[in-house]
Amino acid sequence: MTKVLLSLHVLAALLAVGPVAVAASMFPPTLRRALAGPDDGEGTARTTLRTLHRICRVYAGIGAAVPLFGFATAGSLGVLGDGWLIASIALTAAAAALLALLILPAQDRALDGDPNPVAPGRLAMLTGVFNLLWATVTVLMIIRPGSTTGA
Numbered sequence: 001m002t003k004v005l006l007s008l009h010v011l012a013a014l015l016a017v018g019p020v021a022v023a024a025s026m027f028p029p030t031l032r033r034a035l036a037g038p039d040d041g042e043g044t045a046r047t048t049l050r051t052l053h054r055i056c057r058v059y060a061g062i063g064a065a066v067p068l069f070g071f072a073t074a075g076s077l078g079v080l081g082d083g084w085l086i087a088s089i090a091l092t093a094a095a096a097a098l099l100a101l102l103i104l105p106a107q108d109r110a111l112d113g114d115p116n117p118v119a120p121g122r123l124a125m126l127t128g129v130f131n132l133l134w135a136t137v138t139v140l141m142i143i144r145p146g147s148t149t150g151a
Contacts, residue, residue, distance in 0.1 A: 002076040009069035013138075016063035021131050023055035024103055028124035031110050035120070046111075053107045060099055067092055084145045088137045095133035102126050 030052060034045035067089070074080050103126050106118035 002073065005069055005073040005076055009066065009073045012063070012065040012069050016059050016066055017134055019059040020056050020063060020099065021134060023052045023059070024099075024107075024127045024130060025124075027052045027056070027107055027110075028120040028127060031117070031123065032120040035117075049107075049111055053104075053111055056099075056104060056107065060096075060104065063096075082144075084140050084143075088140045091133050091137045091140075095130050095137070098126060098130050098133070103130060 027049065030045060030048050034049060070088075070092075071080075074085055079085050103123070106123050106126070110117040110123075
């Protein structure tokens with residue numbers, strides 16, 4: 001059962017977090033282009049921004065499966081109290097909070113025509129931190145400090 005849970009955890013991470021990381025990273029440069037000049041008449045930049053935001057929102061919701069399968073896997077492995085896992089949980093919570101409290105609302109404001117939308121550079125920085133947090137969690141999951149597997 002542990003192998004099934006671990007497989008589901010990894011698949012959920014790849015299929016849910018990956019699209020959010022990519023779409024969120026694409027949003028700031030697209031916003032920069034949309035703010036820089038007149039649209040091409042077809043609303044391409046705005047359409048792209050809406051699509052990227054929808055991807056972020058939908059896959060963020062699906063991403064809730066990642067920690068659920070992660071906790072189930074950790075419980076079956078008996079590592080719930082290990083330091084590397086606790087650090088991973090904290091970093092995952094920080095990434096989720098950053099996405100839910102800063103990145104998605106900033107994207108919403110940019111799409112709603114807020115006269116003072118978030119600066120694309122600030123949004124790019126927030127997205128970079130989000131991606132760095134997930135990269136750190138991934139490394140912790142692979143290295144697992146103190147692991148006895150030697151992998």
